[in-house]
Amino acid sequence: MTRKYLLRDVSPLGDGTTDVLLADGVIAAIGGDAESLAGDDAVVINGGGLILLPGLVDLHTHLREPGREDAETVRSGTRAAAMGGFTAVHAMANTTPTQDTAGVVEQVWRLGRDAGWADVRPVGAVTVGLEGERLAELGAMAESAAQVRVFSDDGKCVHDPVVMRRALEYVKAFDGVIAQHAQEPRLTEGAQMHEGVVSAELGLAGWPAVAEEAIIARDVLLAEHVGSRLHVCHLSTAGSVEIIRWAKSRGIDVTAEVTPHHLMLTDELARGYDPVFKVNPPLRTQRDVEAVREGLADGTIDIVATDHAPHTREDKDCEWGAAAFGMTGLETALSVVQETMVDTGRLTWADVARVLSTAPARIGRVPDHGRPIAVGEPANLTLVDPGIRRVVVPEQQSTQSVNSPFGGRELSGCVIATWLRGRATVMDGSACDESVVVSS
Numbered sequence: 001m002t003r004k005y006l007l008r009d010v011s012p013l014g015d016g017t018t019d020v021l022l023a024d025g026v027i028a029a030i031g032g033d034a035e036s037l038a039g040d041d042a043v044v045i046n047g048g049g050l051i052l053l054p055g056l057v058d059l060h061t062h063l064r065e066p067g068r069e070d071a072e073t074v075r076s077g078t079r080a081a082a083m084g085g086f087t088a089v090h091a092m093a094n095t096t097p098t099q100d101t102a103g104v105v106e107q108v109w110r111l112g113r114d115a116g117w118a119d120v121r122p123v124g125a126v127t128v129g130l131e132g133e134r135l136a137e138l139g140a141m142a143e144s145a146a147q148v149r150v151f152s153d154d155g156k157c158v159h160d161p162v163v164m165r166r167a168l169e170y171v172k173a174f175d176g177v178i179a180q181h182a183q184e185p186r187l188t189e190g191a192q193m194h195e196g197v198v199s200a201e202l203g204l205a206g207w208p209a210v211a212e213e214a215i216i217a218r219d220v221l222l223a224e225h226v227g228s229r230l231h232v233c234h235l236s237t238a239g240s241v242e243i244i245r246w247a248k249s250r251g252i253d254v255t256a257e258v259t260p261h262h263l264m265l266t267d268e269l270a271r272g273y274d275p276v277f278k279v280n281p282p283l284r285t286q287r288d289v290e291a292v293r294e295g296l297a298d299g300t301i302d303i304v305a306t307d308h309a310p311h312t313r314e315d316k317d318c319e320w321g322a323a324a325f326g327m328t329g330l331e332t333a334l335s336v337v338q339e340t341m342v343d344t345g346r347l348t349w350a351d352v353a354r355v356l357s358t359a360p361a362r363i364g365r366v367p368d369h370g371r372p373i374a375v376g377e378p379a380n381l382t383l384v385d386p387g388i389r390r391v392v393v394p395e396q397q398s399t400q401s402v403n404s405p406f407g408g409r410e411l412s413g414c415v416i417a418t419w420l421r422g423r424a425t426v427m428d429g430s431a432c433d434e435s436v437v438v439s440s
């Protein structure tokens with residue numbers, strides 16, 4: 001039996017205020033009868049001004065287990081997810097061993113279930129060992145207990161067009177989707193950062209926008225040709241937004257994600273040679289940042305996904321050229337979206353629920369998440385205080401790694417509480433310095 005929670009005067013999707021009762025794992029009442037049905041034993045949260053959202057769903061998380069438990073584990077990564085307001089995460093396949101068999105994806109799924117912080121949906125590798133040659137056992141992963149629906153060689157691009165075509169065709173049988181890390185490998189050999197004015201000045205090898213755009217253009221045409229569903233990971237350039245806009249206008253079944261860091265940060269940050277800003281795809285220009293914000297606002301880009309990529313100090317605290325690509329993001333994603341998109345008037349909180357919960361749940365075919373806030377629905381929810389301002393301290397986060405590009409920055413908003421099937425995974429506002437009054 002989970003406890004009952006009475007949320008007084010909360011604002012579902014930021015629209016009006018009401019009382020919400022959580023009991024027996026579901027939303028038991030909204031409005032009038034919530035108070036009377038609560039009884040004496042409910043935990044009461046006085047939520048004046050707090051926004052209630054469906055639990056966030058991340059389509060792109062690196063949990064690093066099995067293989068790199070020194071950077072993150074399923075337990076530490078999903079705890080970070082809960083702190084960030086997430087109730088479900090997709091665990092990327094670039095683990096060691098690779099998540100390319102039913103056995104490995106079931107292991108990751110089970111670790112997530114046992115940890116209990118958030119539902120873990122393992123992503124299956126497209127090719128054996130992410131090597132881009134032979135298709136992995138996609139059907140067996142789909143039919144396993146992990147119920148894999150998203151397949152990706154993320155970290156690497158499925159660059160052989162025949163392999164990509166076969167994968168797109170194959171996953172139709174079980175309503176799966178191929179999530180492509182769009183990076184033309186020959187155009188990015190040795191690349192260290194975005195190719196442009198700053199890379200030329202710093203003398204670092206450039207990762208041109210066309211290396212991303214060429215693969216996206218090819219893949220939307222392949223998806224159209226075989227009538228399959230395609231998802232584009234961490235889209236980062238203005239040109240990519242244009243291609244997706246064109247593809248959608250033709251009716252091609254493509255979805256796309258942008259990361260919080262590509263919504264906020266630019267390649268100017270590389271000037272300090274601090275590898276905390278080294279990521280794949282690289283931070284781009286202000287013009288690209290404007291384009292991805294606009295694409296997210298007009299629906300061209302479907303979702304925000306974190307690409308939470310924890311790395312150890314050994315792998316990050318070195319010279320730029322030797323450092324690993326990647327940055328953490330689960331505990332700052334919602335704040336970055338609030339600051340770049342809500343506080344600027346580009347998205348409403350209902351839109352935030354769409355881009356961070358409903359749409360990723362739909363793309364990943366995740367049951368019980370991304371649902372409306374309505375009586376009878378599973379109580380997968382997060383409660384947010386948009387009024388808080390907080391400085392990010394990576395060492396104090398729940399993720400085991402400290403490679404946050406937002407360390408030392410002040411951000412808006414903080415998660416106060418998160419519920420997974422009616423059980424509180426975050427309750428004391430521990431993700432921020434302030435908390436709402438909880439009495440029981």
Ligand SMILES: NC(=O)N[C@@H](CC(=O)O)C(=O)O
Binds near residue numbers: 278280309310325
């Ligand atoms: N984003 C990154 O820079 N790194 C990711 C791989 C990836 O998402 O491509 C990682 O696994 O570290």
Ligand SMILES: [Zn+2]
Binds near residue numbers: 154155181280
């Ligand atoms: Zn990637």
Ligand SMILES: [Zn+2]
Binds near residue numbers: 060062154155307309
């Ligand atoms: Zn990734």
